[in-house]
Amino acid sequence: MHRETDLYRQMSALQAKNFNxxxxxxxxxxxxxxxxxxxxxxxxxxxxxxxDFYKVPACRECxxxxxxxxxxxxxxxxxxxxxxxxxxxxxxxxxxEVWNPEEIEDLAYQLKHSVNAGMRLGKESCQRVAFSGFDxxxxxxxxxxxxxxxxxxxxxxxxxxxxxDALDYxxxxxxxPKAKLLELFTEHNNCFDTAINSFHEKFTRKNLDKxxxxxxxxxxxxxQQNIKFVMRTVEKYCTQDDNLTFEMALNKLYQEVxxx
Ligand SMILES: [Zn+2]
Numbered sequence: 557m558h559r560e561t562d563l564y565r566q567m568s569a570l571q572a573k574n575f576n577x578x579x580x581x582x583x584x585x586x587x588x589x590x591x592x593x594x595x596x597x598x599x600x601x602x603x604x605x606x607x608d609f610y611k612v613p614a615c616r617e618c619x620x621x622x623x624x625x626x627x628x629x630x631x632x633x634x635x636x637x638x639x640x641x642x643x644x645x646x647x648x649x650x651x652x653e654v655w656n657p658e659e660i661e662d663l664a665y666q667l668k669h670s671v672n673a674g675m676r677l678g679k680e681s682c683q684r685v686a687f688s689g690f691d692x693x694x695x696x697x698x699x700x701x702x703x704x705x706x707x708x709x710x711x712x713x714x715x716x717x718x719x720x721d722a723l724d725y726x727x728x729x730x731x732x733p734k735a736k737l738l739e740l741f742t743e744h745n746n747c748f749d750t751a752i753n754s755f756h757e758k759f760t761r762k763n764l765d766k767x768x769x770x771x772x773x774x775x776x777x778x779x780q781q782n783i784k785f786v787m788r789t790v791e792k793y794c795t796q797d798d799n800l801t802f803e804m805a806l807n808k809l810y811q812e813v814x815x816x
Pocket of ligand 1: 578579580581582583614615616618619727
């Protein structure tokens with residue numbers, strides 16, 4: 557029988573700056589991740605299922621994230637590690653994405669301190685999630701595939717490499733508070749365009765409602781009617797006929813009910 561660890565090909569970074577670096581997140585590597593996990597080595601050998609058999613430099617935290625995962629391919633394990641990282645630091649990442657440094661300056665001391673700590677942790681976490689691995693050699697073969705997709709965020713055709721930059725731009729360009737925009741972005745299938753459109757639609761709708769209320773109130777006063785009655789009737793007319801504006805509905809109410 558062979559020693560299990562002999563089956564694995566050691567992954568070595570091609571460039572010096574990546575020596576002792578965790579392939580998954582870019583932190584200092586203190587241990588190795590075995591792909592597939594050691595306890596499944598025999599299984600993959602026997603079944604001949606596809607497995608990389610890499611010994612990958614990794615940090616303690618990424619090893620911890622991967623301890624229960626039994627996938628046998630580097631690409632799958634990169635996805636698992638990144639997913640766990642993003643989940644664990646979700647709150648800090650959110651703070652980093654949403655807060656502007658100028659806004660933090662205005663906070664009370666205690667809060668400023670904790671938001672700043674969140675910003676630092678969030679920034680570091682974002683960088684770890686975005687870390688794209690490195691070129692490496694294993695068993696004399698060079699590999700340049702990193703399995704981290706270059707994500708691009710679009711805001712009406714404008715391209716951004718990070719979510720934070722896209723959010724910042726969209727918030728300023730379309731005058732929507734970041735926290736609100738973030739909420740709408742999630743609600744609308746992670747799409748900035750529909751999030752922005754829905755915000756402005758809602759805004760127009762609110763304005764319209766205000767105008768409608770004002771028009772009904774002045775109509776009620778002028779014709780000595782109950783305002784609730786006027787609003788109810790206008791709404792009824794408008795649902796019966798989509799083409800009716802509320803001015804037309806008020807006129808109809810006047811012609812059909814009050815004039816008589
Ligand atoms: Zn790591």
